[in-house]
Amino acid sequence: MxxxxxxxxxxxxxxxxxxxxxxxxxxxxxxxxxxxxxxxxxxxxxxxxxxxxxxxxxxxxxxxxxxxxxxxxxxxxxxxxxxxxxxxxxxxxxxxxxxxxxxxxxxxxxxxxxxxxxxxxxxxxxxxxxxxxxxxxxxxxxxxxxxxxxxxERDALTGLLNRKTFEEQFIRFASLAANAPISLPELTGSSELPQQWLAVVDIDHFKQVNDRYGHLFGDEVLILVANLLRTSFRAQDRIFRFGGEEFVILLRSVTLQDAQQIFERFRRNVEAHPFPQIGQVTVSLGFSSTRLCSPVEIIGQSDQALYFAKQNGRNRVCHYESLLSEGNLGLKVAHEDIELF
Incomplete structure (x- = not known):
């Protein structure tokens, strides 16, 4: 009983x-x-x-x-x-x-x-x-x-985590940032402390794929990009499909230098992958640290970095804090002014 x-x-x-x-x-x-x-x-x-x-x-x-x-x-x-x-x-x-x-x-x-x-x-x-x-x-x-x-919790098309599960997963990642740094084997030998990172990914010119080849081929591109996301990141990282051609990545416990390399590796993996009938597909990516901000603010920051990447050639990775320190972004978008996707 x-x-x-x-x-x-x-x-x-x-x-x-x-x-x-x-x-x-x-x-x-x-x-x-x-x-x-x-x-x-x-x-x-x-x-x-x-x-x-x-x-x-x-x-x-x-x-x-x-x-x-x-x-x-x-x-x-x-x-x-x-x-x-x-x-x-x-x-x-x-x-x-x-x-x-x-x-x-x-x-x-x-x-x-x-x-x-x-x-x-x-x-x-x-x-x-x-x-x-x-x-x-x-x-x-x-x-x-x-x-x-x-x-x-999964997106029906790609099998990735869906948007409604993001908040719960983000809270767990935010708790990592609030605790003492985790000691992990260094990928680069850098003395920089590991952090948690949030990245927003957008498939470049995806509307043209749907308009030219049809939604069935567009869906195939989404599935193949989702597969590349799975193979490019670790089991302890979290990958979400937010809708349309937009994805979000929570990258766990790596330095800024390593995060940049990991995101660049994913970008190159997509660029080098042959997409049937379509040919080459590229992605743009913006990312930001998850420390000391709410999910909507961090997504807003990563989205600004993504927007900069798309406005400056596409097929590139941009880091929000670096863009801000270099003067490439204007004032931070206020919390209540952020409109997600």
Missing amino acids: QILQNLVEMTGHRDHLRLEVSVLSTLQQLPHVTYVRALELSEMPEGWVVRPRTWSEGGEMVTSGSDALADTQSQPLHSIAPLAEGIAQALSSFSHSYPGRRYVLWLPVWMHNKARTCVEITQSRPFSARRMEVLMSIFRVYQNYQSLLDYS
């Missing part, structure tokens, strides 16, 4: 993180379960890493929140050999026994043929067939409901 009550509570959530906390709380209450956590798998320049996102501590569930604590606990995926092997084999569940009567079960959450999250359950005794049946039933309810949440 308690499990059923927990399942009712679990499916009442409309947020991935709260749903995660709820399912781990349910698993933690089962007999002989000593520890549970949700692991996030991310692809970094140095390889795949795994880090805790939610875990049990002192009978309570703890989440990484701003991710600062989780980053300090990051470790290479290959350092947990059974987990790395199970992910490589695309298994739906796998376990390993450790000395000291510690038995660990991993349940990856597979979406779009990729495992970005994994539930880890530790018991003081081996996993019996009956226990596995109970665990898998709870996990399937969780996975199915998570898929529904994921579907509601």
Whole structure:
């Protein structure tokens, strides 16, 4: 009966993180379960890493929140050999026994043929067939409901996050900026502190694509640009389709120099990509730091940088603060005067 009550509570959530906390709380209450956590798998320049996102501590569930604590606990995926092997084999569940009567079960959450999250359950005794049946039933309810949440947060055409999920994601990114800088491997060796960045992307001359080739080809361009966005950024970054040919990127914990290089790499990837029937497509991009401003102000700043890029040749990346310091922009647009897209 308690499990059923927990399942009712679990499916009442409309947020991935709260749903995660709820399912781990349910698993933690089962007999002989000593520890549970949700692991996030991310692809970094140095390889795949795994880090805790939610875990049990002192009978309570703890989440990484701003991710600062989780980053300090990051470790290479290959350092947990059974987990790395199970992910490589695309298994739906796998376990390993450790000395000291510690038995660990991993349940990856597979979406779009990729495992970005994994539930880890530790018991003081081996996993019996009956226990596995109970665990898998709870996990399937969780996975199915998570898929529904994921579907509601995605743009139907491109599969990217949609506009309505932006505010929640931005708040989490803003919490990163408010905390102490995260220690990450440097990409350039710069002594500059990592920050969070927001970029606005616009496909150049997209209206001409629709007018000349039709909306079916226009949709194909949007899908291909979305695919290039996915491959150009990391799992911990967030990419949104705001509507039309406009996209927004939340880039996490890199220096200004690295951010410039990452955005330039994406711009070049689009420029070099062959688009069927269309030929070459380019994008313009404006970006700004997310520190000390509201979402509407930061989008307004990035949008001003984007406008400058489009008015000065297109197919380029512009940084708002740099443009401002160089005198290339007028006075900042007031909060109430910003009109988004």
